[in-house]
Amino acid sequence: xxxxxxxxxxxxxxxxxxxxxxxxxxxxxxxxxxxxxxxxxxxxxxxxxxxxxxxxxxxxxxxxxxxxxxxxxxxxxxxxxxxxxxxxxxxxxxxxxxxxxxxxxxxxxxxxxxxxxxxxxxxxxxxxxxxxxxxxxxxxxxxxxxxxxxxxxxxxxxxxxxxxxxxxxxxxxxxxxxxxxxxxxxxxxxxxxxxxxxxxxxxxxxxxxxxxxxxxxxxxxxxxxxxxxxxxxxxxxxxxxxxxxxxxxxxxxxxxxxxxxxxxxxxxxxxxxxxxxxxxxxxxxxxxxxxxxxxxxxxxxxxxxxxxxxxxxxxxxxxxxxxxxxxxxxxxxxxxx
Amino acid sequence: xxxxxxxxxxxxxxxxxxxxxxxxxxxxxxxxxxxxxxxxxxxxxxxxxxxxxxxxxxxxxxxxxxxxxxxxxxxxxxxxxxxxxxxxxxxxxxxxxxxxxxxxxxxxxxxxxxxxxxxxxxxxxxxxxxxxxxxxxxxxxxxxxxxxxxxxxxxxxxxxxxxxxxxxxxxxxxxxxxxxxxxxxxxxxxxxxxxxxxxxxxxxxxxxxxxxxxxxxxxxxxxxxxxxxxxxxxxxxxxxxxxxxxxxxxxxxxxxxxxxxxxxxxxxxxxxxxxxxxxxxxxxxxxxxxxxxxxxxxxxxxxxxxxxxxxxxxxxxxxxxxxxxxxxxxxxxxxxx
Numbered sequence: 001x002x003x004x005x006x007x008x009x010x011x012x013x014x015x016x017x018x019x020x021x022x023x024x025x026x027x028x029x030x031x032x033x034x035x036x037x038x039x040x041x042x043x044x045x046x047x048x049x050x051x052x053x054x055x056x057x058x059x060x061x062x063x064x065x066x067x068x069x070x071x072x073x074x075x076x077x078x079x080x081x082x083x084x085x086x087x088x089x090x091x092x093x094x095x096x097x098x099x100x101x102x103x104x105x106x107x108x109x110x111x112x113x114x115x116x117x118x119x120x121x122x123x124x125x126x127x128x129x130x131x132x133x134x135x136x137x138x139x140x141x142x143x144x145x146x147x148x149x150x151x152x153x154x155x156x157x158x159x160x161x162x163x164x165x166x167x168x169x170x171x172x173x174x175x176x177x178x179x180x181x182x183x184x185x186x187x188x189x190x191x192x193x194x195x196x197x198x199x200x201x202x203x204x205x206x207x208x209x210x211x212x213x214x215x216x217x218x219x220x221x222x223x224x225x226x227x228x229x230x231x232x233x234x235x236x237x238x239x240x241x242x243x244x245x246x247x248x249x250x251x252x253x254x255x256x257x258x259x260x261x262x263x264x265x266x267x268x269x270x271x272x273x274x275x276x277x278x279x280x281x282x283x284x285x286x287x288x289x290x291x292x293x294x295x296x297x298x299x300x301x302x303x304x305x306x307x308x309x310x311x312x313x314x315x316x317x318x319x320x321x322x323x324x325x326x327x328x329x330x331x332x333x334x335x336x337x
Numbered sequence: 338x339x340x341x342x343x344x345x346x347x348x349x350x351x352x353x354x355x356x357x358x359x360x361x362x363x364x365x366x367x368x369x370x371x372x373x374x375x376x377x378x379x380x381x382x383x384x385x386x387x388x389x390x391x392x393x394x395x396x397x398x399x400x401x402x403x404x405x406x407x408x409x410x411x412x413x414x415x416x417x418x419x420x421x422x423x424x425x426x427x428x429x430x431x432x433x434x435x436x437x438x439x440x441x442x443x444x445x446x447x448x449x450x451x452x453x454x455x456x457x458x459x460x461x462x463x464x465x466x467x468x469x470x471x472x473x474x475x476x477x478x479x480x481x482x483x484x485x486x487x488x489x490x491x492x493x494x495x496x497x498x499x500x501x502x503x504x505x506x507x508x509x510x511x512x513x514x515x516x517x518x519x520x521x522x523x524x525x526x527x528x529x530x531x532x533x534x535x536x537x538x539x540x541x542x543x544x545x546x547x548x549x550x551x552x553x554x555x556x557x558x559x560x561x562x563x564x565x566x567x568x569x570x571x572x573x574x575x576x577x578x579x580x581x582x583x584x585x586x587x588x589x590x591x592x593x594x595x596x597x598x599x600x601x602x603x604x605x606x607x608x609x610x611x612x613x614x615x616x617x618x619x620x621x622x623x624x625x626x627x628x629x630x631x632x633x634x635x636x637x638x639x640x641x642x643x644x645x646x647x648x649x650x651x652x653x654x655x656x657x658x659x660x661x662x663x664x665x666x667x668x669x670x671x672x673x674x
Contacts, residue, residue, distance in 0.1 A: 024494060025494075030498055030502075093460060096452070096453075097452070097457060115434070116434035121501075123500075124498070127494045131491065134486075143479060146479050146482060146483045149471075149483075150468075154468065156460070157361060160460045160461035161461070164367065164369075164370040164457055165367075168454075
């Protein structure tokens with residue numbers, strides 16, 4: 001299987017590149033700043049290890065794209081590290097903003113070191129990400145480096161715009177379906193779009209191919225998010241009775257919920273009446289499905305999946321890496337629910 | 338007076354460039370995100386106006402440096418906007434980290450919109466700063482733009498390192514004098530150093546001249562900070578009896594305080610015994626001066642002032658802008674105390 005074999009090849013250099021980027025803080029008097037970042041990245045402290053680092057999907061996408069577009073994947077390592085550091089910067093700040101005590105089963109950075117140090121550590125990781133991408137100057141040229149830095153920075157603006165919407169939606173009981181896409185486009189679509197666009201940029205392919213890779217990344221992210229929304233209401237956790245894990249209890253403004261609200265039926269009435277408790281989850285989830293929300297969300301996921309896969313076909317990825325990219329997309333999109 | 342006349346010439350285009358940079362968030366659904374940033378920048382909301390915007394010293398330094406080094410100051414406007422946006426990003430996050438309710442006499446962003454939106458707005462401003470500097474591509478070339486973006490990003494790493502130290506010092510009763518410089522070098526020296534270095538970079542001067550401008554900016558920042566520390570204990574506010582405004586009451590680890598601690602005398606004994614209340618301020622300040630802290634801090638300020646002015650002389654700034662730069666330095670450094 002190309003994907004597994006390439007992941008085993010790529011993952012150690014990704015981790016090494018990430019560690020080198022974060023090592024910029026390893027200076028006298030700054031040991032604790034480095035320790036906070038190394039803890040968050042999953043390298044140090046209680047619970048450190050593979051379960052704490054996450055899957056490094058984003059840097060994998062960068063490297064697979066560059067290689068499948070005809071470039072030596074090593075050259076894209078600075079960009080691979082950069083996108084993963086941006087992802088992790090956003091997790092540090094999101095955890096404070098969402099008041100989340102746990103991340104991947106471990107106490108969040110702000111829970112361990114306080115809000116002040118956590119905000120500042122996030123800022124440091126944000127900067128380290130952008131410093132990392134300048135490493136492309138050594139592996140490519142100034143033109144590609146500058147363009148990649150610009151794409152990454154525009155992506156961050158998009159991320160903060162999505163996060164602004166997410167926070168502001170919390171206080172709004174009713175939202176139209178259209179409100180969903182700009183939020184999720186910023187929070188999930190933007191960074192995956194940057195992964196494949198920058199990977200293609202490093203390979204210096206023609207504009208049309210780069211655009212195809214970019215759309216592949218973006219729609220892969222959006223489709224994945226919609227599938228995740230479906231799982232959050234009708235997935236395994238709900239099936240086996242862990243209803244308190246349901247997005248319905250968390251009050252999350254996911255796509256099925258916004259569809260349900262637009263129907264102005266029994267679900268909308270229940271939602272607007274106040275918080276849903278775990279015992280009600282099976283009934284409310286069934287009502288939401290009966291009103292067509294699950295089918296609607298699944299059809300949106302299918303539409304986006306088709307768009308992602310057809311953009312990937314248009315990009316015409318080559319060789320083992322191209323095969324692995326198709327596998328990765330299918331793995332992310334065809335999950336058992 | 339060249340300084341006043343050039344400030345009147347430069348300030349409106351600086352403000353316009355800043356507003357154009359922040360306008361990137363002016364999109365449908367994002368009106369409130371833009372409003373939060375415009376409020377913090379001093380353009381909108383209660384108390385908007387000159388008193389709320391601050392003096393824009395940093396962008397002035399960028400433009401005066403570029404012009405005095407032989408370049409048309411207009412070309413440096415994207416960099417001028419970028420440094421001011423970085424300064425303001427750091428203020429938004431510092432205000433949360435320090436739990437400060439007021440900034441320039443107005444409620445801070447987090448006080449008005451909550452911590453979650455304030456963290457995210459700071460992140461947005463951070464990104465807008467880095468997007469702004471890419472505007473140099475239109476006024477200079479890719480090489481200068483890439484180098485300027487790198488200097489700005491390294492500066493931000495330095496800022497977060499200084500801020501880490503500042504936060505961590507809060508919990509430490511005793512600190513050696515040496516602990517002062519890396520904190521202040523990051524919090525105050527780094528960004529002023531970037532202002533003059535990037536200004537000189539835009540003018541494409543030789544490396545030696547750029548280094549001289551950079552040292553001028555850095556030591557100007559450090560000298561200014563030490564003078565501010567002296568004012569914080571023995572300045573006007575103390576003289577006219579506003580002792581609650583004293584840095585001694587705030588427990589600030591300023592240079593005179595660290596000197597006093599190193600003397601291990603009566604001041605150190607009082608400091609280590611617990612918080613100082615407003616009534617004690619005149620006596621404790623007099624004791625600290627008697628132990629030599631004021632003379633020590635003043636001699637450090639003199640040393641740094643001399644270093645800044647001799648670096649400026651070595652940079653050999655030309656014309657009206659050069660004269661204005663000398664005036665600005667003298668104005669910042671020779672304040673009545």
